[in-house]
Amino acid sequence: MLTRRHALGGALIGTTLLAAGCSSSDDGGAGEPSAAPSSSGAPVRGNEELVIWTDELKIDAIKQIADTFASANGITVGVQAITDLQANFVTANTAGNGPDIVVGAHDWIGNMVQNGAVDPLQLTAENLTSYAPIAVTAVTYNEQLYGLPYGVEALVLYRNTALAPDEPGTLDDAFAKGLELKSAGTVESAFNLPVGELGDAYHMQPLYTSMGGYVFGRNADGSYNPDDLGVGQAGSIAAAEKIRSIGEQGSGVLTRSVSGDNSIALFADGKAPYLLSGPWARADIDEAGIQYAFQAVPGFAGQQPAQPFAGVQAFFVASKGKNKAFAQEFVGNAMNTEESMKAMYEGAKIPPTLLSLQESEVAADPQLQAFLDAANNGAPMPSIPQMAAVFEPLGQGYSALVGGADAPTTMQQTGTTIADAIAAA
Incomplete structure (x- = not known):
């Protein structure tokens, strides 16, 4: 059972690792490779040309989108499920063993920026007018857009x-x-x-x-x-x-x-x-x-x-990824479509941030509106580093x-x- 409290970004106390997944794809699709721990205790990226780190809840939906991207671009894409994701990502990125993309909560941004772990997106808030305003606000830090928001949650x-x-x-x-x-x-x-x-x-x-x-x-x-x-x-x-x-x-x-x-x-x-x-x-x-x-x-x-606090889930581009051009392309274009956002919603069941998808999904499931109302009336979880205290x-x-x-x-x-x-x- 996943609870929001267990997923909160907080003080980075440890880097315990358990990587899900056991095999790598050889067909240009999205593999789910094992990740051996490095000497620092953090996981190590797979051997694919583009590597995405996420958690178990979202891995199947991301693999579906990554398969399509891999085929269209003639590259290999690996998707790995990592525990203690924020801590392990920051540590592995610093060591040069991290992914090209990490998927996580917006309230990680302050810590990740402070550690130089993520790059701003090659998009601006103005490019995301089709997304819920609270979601765009949440992934904006120091007037720069750091994440592509796909899901929003609140109590x-x-x-x-x-x-x-x-x-x-x-x-x-x-x-x-x-x-x-x-x-x-x-x-x-x-x-x-x-x-x-x-x-x-x-x-x-x-x-x-x-x-x-x-x-x-x-x-x-x-x-x-x-x-x-x-x-x-x-x-x-x-x-x-x-x-x-x-x-x-x-x-x-x-x-x-x-x-x-x-x-x-x-x-x-x-x-x-x-x-x-x-x-x-x-x-x-x-x-x-x-x-x-x-x-x-x-x-x-x-x-x-x-x-309540509103939490936004988003895609971020790692600062020391080995293929940052493809990472920006995947996040800014491949993910930034209604089809991809629908795949994320159907896979992870986190209420969507894309306004057109909110409208269509509420029509199919009217109770979803209560989640959206709660998020829209909430306040974004503070993403400043001081929140860790x-x-x-x-x-x-x-x-x-x-x-x-x-x-x-x-x-x-x-x-x-x-x-x-x-x-x-």
Whole structure:
């Protein structure tokens, strides 16, 4: 099961490797070669003329597009599935063992640019007017376009319609219904938001923003300002008070027994009426066969709208790839078509960024609109390098609050921890 929390770009702590794939194609198509670790522990690119690194979720869709590109250009293209993708890519690129193209999250950009690991695309934002604006904004860094966006994801509120027939207008409505069902013994959990012992800052973001909290402030052009840290400020403390009030020492809506390991499964098994999750949860829920609906996450009554992080998946050109001309051609032209974008959507099931594809896919699957609304109303995950210092301490702060820790003290200490880490980087 893939969760967004596990895919977050954060501090590059290790470079553990497991490369999927076992054979290389000899027919000019897209192979899936094994990648032996280098002396640095990072994987090594295959022997093909153009090499693409991605994860297991996307490899089949990319191979389909790469096969066509390989045949049209008379070259070999290898597609490799790599774990710990961001860390391994940066390390391998520095050593000259990396791919020509890497596929990953937009919030890696700041770290990759800081490490000189990616080149700007030979496209501009003006070339991408057929894509959702939030996606183009997300892959633009320091006024340069670094990625071709193909998928966008954000949290939505799933609801078991057999347990909770009515769509909640606010989070308070959802909490009240969940507690009613839990008190009656109908469900085990009133509201499934992953907390666990380590916390989960990504999934808590809609609640945090509805109460006025923010992570980093924004400049006039919409870019994030690393000098304006909102954690520890008034809005974050108001959010902390709210989170504590619905935790284990308050109403009990949130508990540390619900984590990224069981939140989706509990909902799919009918043991929770609500689940805060993203498009990656839908396959497991569909397989379970329960009746459900989903909507953009509502805010608290009388407070600001809930604003989840919007994550954009994109194709990037490596700075030290062995065939950068073909890499730019593949990303800027071969991928930049409705046919390729449809292949990515059908293969990875991440809501598309291409506007024409959004329209056609929503016509076929109206519920997809809720995912798109959630992403369009969200805020791009900060891609600045300073974001690497945020998720771990903020998650731990949230877990402590759910456990009953003092709200002002916890949030102010968390802000200090983050600020110190940023200053030391």
